[in-house]
Amino acid sequence: MKREVPEERRALLRAEDPTGIGQAQAAQLAARFGTNRIAEHRARSVGEIAGDTARDPMLWFLAATSLIFALLGEWTDTVVLLLAIVPLVGMDFYLHRRTEASVQGLSSALATHARVMRDGQERQVPANELVPGDLVRVRTGEPFPADGVILAGGKLQADESSLSGEAYPVPKTPLPAGAQGDPEEQHWAFAGTRLLTGEAQVRLIFTGGDTLYGEIVRAATATRNERTPLQGDVARLVRALIVIALAICLLLAAVRLYQGHGLIDAFLSAAVLAVAAIPEEFPVVLTFFLGVGVYRLAQHKALVRRAVVVENIGRLSVICSDKTGTITEGVLRLHELRPASGITQERLLEMAAMASRPGSHDPLDEALLAEAPPAPAGSRLLASYPFTEARRREVAIWEETGQTIAVAKGAPETILQLCSLGAEERERRDGKLAAMSASGQKVIACARRNVATTAEPEGGFSFTGFIGIADPLREGVRQAVEDARQAGIQTVMVTGDHPQTAQAIAREAGLAADPVVLSGDEMEARLGQGDRAFLDSLDVVARATPAQKVLLVEAMRESGRISAVTGDGVNDVPALKTADIGIAMGRRGTQSAREVAAIVLMDDNFGTIVRAIAEGRQLFRNLTRSFAFLLMVHIPLVTTAALIPLLGYPLLYLPIHIVILELLIHPAAILGFQQLPDGLKGRRKIGKGFFDKAETAVIIGTGILVTIAVAALFIVVVGSGEPPEHARTMALICLIAALATLLAVLTGLRGRTSRTIAAAALVFSFAATLAPVPAGWLDLHPLNLPDWLTAAGTGIAASLPGLLFHAKPAGHRKSARKAG
Incomplete structure (x- = not known):
């Protein structure tokens, strides 16, 4: 990770005062840049949480009905109803506290204190x-308190896994005195990371929200309360059901x-039905599931910035x-050496390194220098002519074993023009070049000639060979692409590379056996003509x-497609904003890209996107199962609560029975459907609707x-001469089963x-009725074992058609083409 230093902070970077800043200057800098409150988050008070909990209609129902029973002298019912408030309130506090803890947990990796030089004293x-501007000292094992540049220290290593997701130590070195430009990655220390060795x-x-960690905290908390379309749909459904x-x-x-049952009976009938019918679980379940989704995606290194x-x-x-850094590693490595006749591979690499610049931080030069042998003994660099886009080559003049030579490397077409080649040899070189390029490598050519001066020669070189440099495919990308294809997800690689190179990488990544490649200009022209059909088969x-x-x-x-777009630079911002899901790279992405993206990948890995999709599909699957469960239970609960009294029978459910059912329904719907994904393979694509026609039929059916089973059991038992309490108990056991x-x-x-x-x-149900x-405490009638088995068996048999909810195939294996 590397940061660019804005102009207004460059003075801080160049400060060389070893005694640190003074208190007065610190106050000025705090007023200008702010202090170091990185994970500032106001914890919600008990009163605020209680206020949210008080919005639950179930609590008011329990309080009102317990008051009525108290006035009637039914003290047992009063106490039981009041005690039932405790687990309901406890669940709300648990859910609220769990949400708060997930935010507060972001600050666990941060320093609480720091040793700083102020007014010449530590x-x-x-x-x-x-x-900003403070000079701090960090010892082994301590976290860095903010983002800064290391000025002193030896044998330094840092643990940056909290930011990068990589577990291995990262070497750090002090910034050289008088260094110009932005410090390199090895000179930076970041808030939220820890010093493993040495003292820095x-x-x-x-500081504060301007640190990389602060940006992550802000991204995680800025839009926590944003409502999603599904939340809006559920809210409208709930309002309609309430009316x-x-x-x-x-x-x-x-x-x-x-019917002459009296005012108390009429009130209890209406109150019981109201609490049974009010679908408060739906928004609670949805909110909880969205929160779980954000948390699980973060565990997969995908930081969600918008709940949608x-x-x-x-x-x-x-x-x-x-392509670069997402499908590939984003690091150039030496891949292939093809020396000319009479030249060894070692000599070819040696001359390529002689035409490179140590310390230039050019990825190509670094890849060559990392593998090249040292320059020949006694050799000395006399002059160099660096690479530019206009020149397309780099030339160095060396003194070597009593002679002066010029070595050149650069674009193959440029270097070959400097060489004296016959038509046949040129054709042979072009064939080798085409073969190397087709394999996805970046190819450079090398040449040399003897010279008498240090002036750059304009021709007369002897060709010495081709060198292939490649950006290796990320581990696991091929499998991730295949999993996406099997799940009905198309992958299109968008790159600035040459079409031939891009095609080779796409083939290696498994996008297709014969990838369909269009240049940006070709695609734009076809879209301008109104052609959209080619999008189905587009790979690159x-x-x-x-x-x-x-x-x-x-x-x-x-x-009609829902698309995700990855990007890391300012130039990607328009596409990130336009996409349904913009995905920014957290490690190498710019702040502007991270700000507009909906997801920030903390490991810049394509496989993380696929794992996140698997998580999203499983989350939606869990949510549909939970909502189906709520509907299948509430249909008989509400229907029988209204139907039985309307037919003139005694109340089917007393308030305490609604409490019992709700205490079972709430945790079952919220916590019982939290299955973890086992990969994307076999996870069917989610449609626009929540339930399809078949699923809706299963739910209603x-x-x-279950409604018929509960109502019929109650009516039959009452008709057989048993007291209403006995019939009520059997009906309740039937519904619980x-x-x-x-x-x-x-x-x-x-x-x-x-x-x-x-x-x-x-x-x-067994213990409470036998x-x-x-x-007696629960206003139930003791049952003998045959009656209990009859009631439970009836409920089990009536609910077994719910198995048909699983009848749809788990995944769609539709794929037009197979990877090679």
Whole structure:
């Protein structure tokens, strides 16, 4: 990681005062740049959390009904209802605190105090009081308090895994005195990272929210409360259901009064139905699932900046990916040497290194120098003529074993023009060049000649060979591309490379056996003609400009696709903003790219995108299962709560029974459906609708069957002469058994939580109805074993059609072409 120093901070970089800044200057710098509050986050008070919890209608229902029972002298019911408030409030506090903890956890890697030089003295101060320009001392094992440049220290290594995701130590060296330009990566220290070895003296350049870690914290918290389209849909659904529920409640109350059951009965009938019918679980479940999605994606090194991404990422149909650093490692390495006749591979590499510049930080020069042998003994560099875009070559004049030679390296077409080659030899060289280029390598040519002066010769060189440099494919990319294809996701590589080079890399990455490649100009021309059909088979856009990248994204959207675009530079900002999901590179990406992106990849890896899609699809699958469970349970609960009293029978559910059901439904819907993904393979693409027609039919059909089972059981038992309490208990056991069965069939009992809740529901229903004392506390009638088995068996049998919710194939294997 490397940072650019803005002009207004360059004076801090050039400061050489070893005694640090003074208090007065620190105050001025704090006013100008701010202090070092990196993970500033106001923790919510108990009162604020309680205020949110108080919005739950269930709590007001419990309080109101317990008051009524107290007025009627039913003290047991009063105490039980009041005690039922405790777990409901506890769950809300747990969920709120868990959300707060996820944000507060970002500060765990930060320094709390630092040793700083102020007014010529070293003192320890709180880390959040540091300012740009401060000179701090960091010892082994301590975190760096902010982003700065290392000025002194030896044998330094840092742990930067919190920012980069890489576990190995990163060597650090002090910035040389008088160095010009921006410090290189090895000179930087970053907040949130830790010094592993040595002791470092660091000049702080960026503090607070301007640090890389501060940007991450701000990205994680800036849009936490943003509502997604699905949240809006659920909110509208909830409002509509509430209106309908209230209307039915008023109707039920009026009917019960008309039937002569009295005011208390009418109120309880309406209140019970209202609480059963109000779908407060839906927004709670959705909010919790989105929060879980953000958390899990962060664990996969994908930092979500907008909650809408958690919905959209599972719906992705195309990924427009950069090549360098995402599909490839982004590091040039020596790949192939093809020396001319009479030249050894070692000599070819040696001459290429002689035409390179040590310390230039040119990736090509670094790749050559890393592999080249040292210059011959006694050789001496006399002059050099550096590479420019206009010259397309680099030439160095060396004195070597009593003679003066010129060595040149550069673009093959440029170097070959400097050489004296016959037509046949030129054709042979061109063939080798084409073969190397077709394999995805960056090819340079080398040549030499004897000279008498240090002036740059304009010709007469002897060709010495071709050198192939490659940016290796990232580990796991080929498998990730294949997983994406199997899941119905198209991958398009967008690069500035030559089409032939891009095609070779696309083939190696597994985009296709014979990748379809268009240049940016060709793509733009076809889109300008209204052609969109070619997008289905497109694999690579080569020689692409930023504007053409935007055109591609817009065309994908117009053709009905949901697209993700990766980018790292300022020139990628338009495409990142245009895409349904903009994905910025966290390690090498610019701040502007990270600011507009919806996701920041902390490891710049294409495989991370695919893992995030798998997480998104599993999250949506979990959410649909949870909502299906809620609907299948609420349909019989609400219907029977209204139908039985309307038919003139006694109340089917008393308030305490609604509490029991809600205490089972809430944790089951929220915690029972948190299955982890096992990869993208086999995960079906998410459509625009929440449920399709088949799933809707299963939900409604299962809900109706459970409704019939509960209502019929109650009516039959009452008709057989048993007291209403006995029939009510059997109906409740039937519904609880159906609840446990639906949880089992919709989750497959893959998670420990789902198994625990399903088992707890059945065990509770068994224990609470077979023993007289707990049955009396809960307004239930003790049952004998045959009656319990009849009730539970009826509920289980009625809910088994929920298995049909799994009937749809798990994945679509549709792929027009196979990779080679």
